[in-house]
Amino acid sequence: MARLPRLIVPSQPHYVIQRGLNGQPVFQDTDDYTAFLAWLRTAARTYKVAIHAYALLPDQLHLLVTPSDEDGLGQMMQWLGRCYVPYYNQKYGRAGTLWHGRYKTSVVDGENFLLACCRYMEAAPVRAGLVPAAEEYPWSSYSHHAGIRPDGLVTDHPAYWSLGNTPFQREAAYIELTGQGLTASLTATVEASVLKGWPLGTEKYKKDLEQKAKRQVLPAKRGRPFKQTKLT
Numbered sequence: 407m408a409r410l411p412r413l414i415v416p417s418q419p420h421y422v423i424q425r426g427l428n429g430q431p432v433f434q435d436t437d438d439y440t441a442f443l444a445w446l447r448t449a450a451r452t453y454k455v456a457i458h459a460y461a462l463l464p465d466q467l468h469l470l471v472t473p474s475d476e477d478g479l480g481q482m483m484q485w486l487g488r489c490y491v492p493y494y495n496q497k498y499g500r501a502g503t504l505w506h507g508r509y510k511t512s513v514v515d516g517e518n519f520l521l522a523c524c525r526y527m528e529a530a531p532v533r534a535g536l537v538p539a540a541e542e543y544p545w546s547s548y549s550h551h552a553g554i555r556p557d558g559l560v561t562d563h564p565a566y567w568s569l570g571n572t573p574f575q576r577e578a579a580y581i582e583l584t585g586q587g588l589t590a591s592l593t594a595t596v597e598a599s600v601l602k603g604w605p606l607g608t609e610k611y612k613k614d615l616e617q618k619a620k621r622q623v624l625p626a627k628r629g630r631p632f633k634q635t636k637l638t
Contacts, residue, residue: 412511412603413623414476415615419458419516419563421523421600422469422479424509431464432504438494439545442467445489447559453478453485456561459524461546463534468527470520472563483509512599513615513623515607519596520565523606524551525584526596540584552584553577 414420426432433439439462450457450471455478459470473479491504514523528540528548540548550557551566553573569579588596599606605615605623616623 412508413513413605413619413621414473414479414511415513415619416473416475418615419470419472419514419520419523420479421512421514421527421596421606422471422483422509423466423511423600424483425466425506427503427506429465429506432466432494433462433464433545434498438497441493442486442490443545443559445486449482449485449489450559453482455479455482456563457547457559458520458561458563458566459527459547459551460559461527461530461543463530463536463545468530470514470523470527472516472561479511510600510603512603513605513607515605515611516563516565518608518611519606520563521569521580521583522588522592523596524566526588526593528584529588548584551577551580553581 433442442462446457446460446469449455454474456472456474457469458472459468461468471479471482473482487505494504495501514520524547528543528546528551531537531543531546532540537543540546541552541554547557547560549555550560553576566576566580569583570576596606598604605612607615612623
């Protein structure tokens, strides 16, 4: 089945994932993570893209973002590549591309699925066996959402603010949600949407999005089912 053209919708959240070439590392030490996050902060501000959540793993990166226009997200990712890839190649004596193809992105129904995406993303280091608990991983936004350490890179989404009237209430509610985990069904839905570039939301959200975008946003339901690949 042909891949649908990438869909970018201004003022809507997007789940972004980019992996290292052939599963190779893209971050190897603390300096790599801190350098990338510094460039991400600059790029997000320059291209007016709000960062709601993130997780940087040794071989991939996950971002939950809201671009203010159709071009900002693509420009941000290109700028990051122009800055980070030469840095990484020079440091580790390599050449050529660092990434396994273009980044993948899925438009997210912020009201109904944003917090699930945050929790899925921030649990990636735990699923990968890097740490026993999300709060022990320094390269994700979990510590910000749980009130452990404020992160100036993160712009809280209204869905997060809806968790409580005070920072303490929001943080406690988020910790409780994270502890509940995600159902297998919801996990599979997130993974399929991100890997295939499909919108992640209710059926009404998808229909409204299709009308707003004036284009097909989901593949036709025919042919053999796709083979699903798990995200980390």
